[in-house]
Amino acid sequence: MTRSRRQFLSVAASTLALAGCVGPRVAAHGHRSSYTSQILKPGKDNTVFCWMDTALQQVRDQRVLTPRAAYNYGLATAAGFLAANGIVQAWEEPFGIGEGPRDADPEVAYGIAFAKAAAEAFQTPFLFERMSFLSGFPGSEAKSLGVTWGEAAARRVLEMRTGDGSEPSKANYYLGRYGRRTDPLRWRPTGPFYGASPGPAFPSFDRGLFPGHGMIIPWTMKSGEQFRVAAFHDPASPEFAETFDTVRRLGGADSTIRTADQSEIALFWEDGPWGITPPGHFLYIAMQLLQERDLPFIELARAFALLGMTQCDASICAWDNKYHHDVLRPESAIRARAPALGNPDPRVERDPGWRSFIPTPEFPAYTSGHSTFGAAAAEMLALILGRDDIAFSGRSPDEVLWPQLRGVVRHWTGLAHMAEENGMSRIYGGVHWDMDHSAAMTAGSALARQAFHTTFPRKA
Amino acid sequence: MRLRKTMLPLLSGVALAAPVMIGGTALAQDIPLSYERLSSMEEPFVAELGDVTLVLNGVLDGAFVHDTESSTDARFTGNVEISAHAQLANRWRVGAQYFGQYSTMDDFDGRVGDTYSDNAALTAGSVWGTLAAGNVSGVVREQTRRLRGIGNGALAFDGFLGAIGDVGAAYSGRFGPWVISGAIDPEGRFDLGAMSQRPHGTRDLRLSFRAISGDYTDADGSRGFHTAGAGVVGELIYGSSAFDLGTGYERFATSGPNAGRWYVSAGARTKTGMLSLSLEGHYGRIGDAEEVSAALGARYDVARGLSANLGVNHASAEATTGGVRITDTEETKTVVSMRYSF
CATH class of the missing domain: 1.10.606.20 (Vanadium-containing Chloroperoxidase; domain 2)
Structure with a gap:
């Protein structure tokens, strides 16, 4: 039998539209499903809290179990800081992530690196969260450099953590360990x-x-x-x-x-x-x-x-x-x-x-x-x-x-x-x-x- | 009547299970002591070969099936799932799965006599989602369906009657709180779904949508219909109980007679200690004909991997349009079984 392209597109569009009505991204600060909404006072939201809230919601929505949740929190927060610190160069770090461009925006780099590392941890691209985050920064050279460096720093962190034992540990077997x-x-x-x-x-x-x-x-x-x-x-x-x-x-x-x-x-x-x-x-x-x-x-x-x-x-x-x-x-x-x-x-x-x-x-x-x-x-x-x-x-x-x-x-x-x-x-x-x-x-x-x-x- | 085959829930990672001797001693022993011995038998069925993790899961189920219109029969079902998973250097996750099931008699899916069926698939995934190829037609259904009945409870007619071909390609990916999934077969039949679950106050809510363009063969196996359907499922969890409601509309079309079908299914399930219960009901209409089903399910967890299961399932439907029998079912079955899974 043959299926018309129109039929496919109409069904696909209606399904995705229904999903889209409820929102394809985690809840923003102020929404009742957001954790920062429960605890932050007015004016206290910032880049770090925004991304922490994103990670917390993913753990909840995906029902990530405790040890894996701890792993995911660690990977994302470390990547975010290492990217920003690579630009600011305020702190020593033992992982050798390197220096980023001094003109890059460290907050942009933080968000991009956090998102990229969290994406690997949670196996979701955080596409709409990234878009929403970046829309809060006006277009500039610093922003572009921040995005590029954030991606690069996160890649280095992920390369360092690939093969760290976290993947086979998902199996609920002793495997002689x-x-x-x-x-x-x-x-x-x-x-x-x-x-x-x-x-x-x-x-x-x-x-x-x-x-x-x-x-x-x-x-x-x-x-x-x-x-x-x-x-x-x-x-x-x-x-x-x-x-x-x-x-x-x-x-x-x-x-x-x-x-x-x-x-x-x-x-x-x-x-x-x-x-x-x-x-x-x-x-x-x-x-x-x-x-x-x-x-x-x-x-x-x-x-x-x-x-x-x-x-x-x-x-x-x-x-x-x-x-x-x-x-x-x-x-x-x-x-x-x-x-x-x-x-x-x-x-x-x-x-x-x-x-x-x-x-x-x-x-x-x-x-x-x-x-x-x-x-x-x-x-x-x-x-x-x-x-x-x-x-x-x-x-x-x-x-x-x-x-x-x-x-x-x-x-x-x-x-x-x-x-x-x-x-x-x-x-x-x-x-x-x-x-x-x-x-x-x-x-x-x-x-x-x-x-x-x-x-x-x-x-x- | 043709009902959907039991599909391998590939992308959900749900594992069914396989062999290993149960032994009558498990039931004879004091309950708190038996599962320790059983669990120790599972370790030989996994291995790590380099970066590849191999896992074997299985189920053994011995049942008595009583049909109100025939005698009581014994049924044995055994299935096995073998999977291999690895993470590549670029962090992609690749996997291969094989699922085989052997059954000695007629089961609720319509197989008769000794049967062996199997599914296989290859998967590759990244942060953008997982692609799968093989026997993946159940991917969307598994992600968007109402909760399964407990034990041997199985609600007939729940969902669409039309289906896509067994072999094809599928996708599943998460965006924010949503899991989007789709499957398509070589004939262009497709199945699309979206599911989200998150708490609202003291209740956990799940919402799913599904749309399908598939095929359906009538009760006589002689006439094929094109089908198109859309449905929605809502689920609420409070404490250890879950309540859900599903509804959908499906259109049957051929060059001859056409028909429309709508349905509503609802269920409740709860767990207290080692006892789990479910009660489900379904009402629908195809044209002017009714379809009715109900299912009661129960499971008592005896020990690690070992459970006693009950299902009382009723299904009644006879729909004819333009001289074509779309459905023709009238049965009430009671299924009691002991099941060991690992």
């Missing part, structure tokens, strides 16, 4: 046994998520193993009995000792399984706080590059620890494996009906990704801001998974308080052991300190 434990602490897939309602539906007994993620080449760490933490408790030890009992009583769906505030904390920091994810939540908080400082453009770009890169490295550090130590979740221990743990403490007993308060993620427990992300972000923000004791308030950026959070505003006395509350949320929720949190806090803080002091020092 990490050995499995053979003792009773060995992690295993968990079920959908949680109590908070309404809450999201997700597959039961999924494979471990991204076992290769800890093998990705980091941005600021010497290797993914640099901040590998000490061995987990002996399952027969009094320390393990204590943590077992704490999580069983505090983190259970039907806990009688968890306070209403602790329950709210558990949901507030859940940030998953989709939405902007924990690293995105901390970048969102960083935008909220850094808008008050009115940093020069290049310093703001550097701040978000450091934050993005350390969130990526926090994901690598946490995933390396998770699959190296291969420790089971409280759900598996409490519901099924307690008798096999060999702990003489009578509190280490099996409770087949136990459910955690929030969903147990589909990867090993030790260490906590949440705590690593939170500690790294809090430490980095404190170093950028020059102080930790900044009292502030915040709401959940994504209320769709936990409608109970609508209207909830939490208050923190400082960045360390925020990070501690974030990490403890996983124990209140019954998905982590105490030691998952404490060890991750130490590692997260250490990697952020190292990144701040060594990655982009000011030029002499």
Whole structure:
């Protein structure tokens, strides 16, 4: 049979027109689907926040999972800063991206490089976002040079990151990268046994998520193993009995000792399984706080590059620890494996009906990704801001998974308080052991300190 | 009656699954202990050869099918998907996929007796989207359809009856919040779609559009129609429940009789613990004739990869125009199965 060109074009046009009515680009600042609309005060929007918002929305709209989201944030923020810094030449950088033309517009270069790197990370061209961004700059030689240099700098960053281990890490298989434990602490897939309602539906007994993620080449760490933490408790030890009992009583769906505030904390920091994810939540908080400082453009770009890169490295550090130590979740221990743990403490007993308060993620427990992300972000923000004791308030950026959070505003006395509350949320929720949190806090803080002091020092 | 074949959801990356012994012990054991043993059997089915990641997925499904107008039959279905993916030095992603399915009896898609069918495709993608060639006619349908029924629930007539040829080329790419897709076959039949999903407040909304210019063969297999259709699907997710509604119009044309068809399909699904449920209904008309279907689906996740599934599916339609039987279906089937996927 033959098809007329007219018929094809009319159907194609009608389909694309319907799509176009809703908008082919991410929501602009001011739209209710934009994250900067939730937190930026009037007049505070700028190039860095605009592109951060774009990345956050893509993570949400594509349902990018936490470790990949951290990787994507790191790639895009690093490329943007390196392009702008190549023109401004204000900071040393260890990647050898080189110098851009001094007459180029660094903000244009930032946006173009961010978009190009983010395009690779999210596999979408950001065509309309780029057009909208560039329309905000009047035509000039500086703009043209900025576009050209932004493209070139992003290409160098992408060449450097091609083959960094991120592509094969997408497969949810061990592929021999990490050995499995053979003792009773060995992690295993968990079920959908949680109590908070309404809450999201997700597959039961999924494979471990991204076992290769800890093998990705980091941005600021010497290797993914640099901040590998000490061995987990002996399952027969009094320390393990204590943590077992704490999580069983505090983190259970039907806990009688968890306070209403602790329950709210558990949901507030859940940030998953989709939405902007924990690293995105901390970048969102960083935008909220850094808008008050009115940093020069290049310093703001550097701040978000450091934050993005350390969130990526926090994901690598946490995933390396998770699959190296291969420790089971409280759900598996409490519901099924307690008798096999060999702990003489009578509190280490099996409770087949136990459910955690929030969903147990589909990867090993030790260490906590949440705590690593939170500690790294809090430490980095404190170093950028020059102080930790900044009292502030915040709401959940994504209320769709936990409608109970609508209207909830939490208050923190400082960045360390925020990070501690974030990490403890996983124990209140019954998905982590105490030691998952404490060890991750130490590692997260250490990697952020190292990144701040060594990655982009000011030029002499 | 001709219904759409089960297509390989190539660009969506959804994997169906294949063999490995289940063993009766999985069911006999205490539930929280069985999945650990099953999951350990999956690792041998993936490998890395240089920069290429090879993955093998599969499903084994043993079912009892009861048709209200015939006896109860046993059915075995096994399928396997082999895929190879790599990122090139220029960051393009290339891949190859093969999907084969073996079934021992009549299934709801109309196959009879022992059958083996397969699909294969090659893909190449960059930030501008993914191009695929091969058995890719299901790409747009998979991206824009209402949610599938849970377990063995399958709603008949949901979507267009017309289809493009199995073999062709397809494209899928993301622009902002939208995923745009298209497929075309060598005869010029084409399928276009657009889908967007994002939260609005405490609810997650998905909206999709689809337009097709395809072919359809009547219930007797003797008369071919050209078809043209357009449809829209809306989906709302709240907590662990999802509700969706789809509607569309399709025109059947030949040198002889013509007919118009419209339909509305709706469904709800929810998951609580290891139990998932879906309930769907469909009403449509072809000319003056009604088409009605309903489906109830359930799945209980027993262990890693292992599930018990139920489907009760009813379909009724008999539409004739100008002496041509466009549809002729009257059946109610209950399908109970145990399924292992990896």
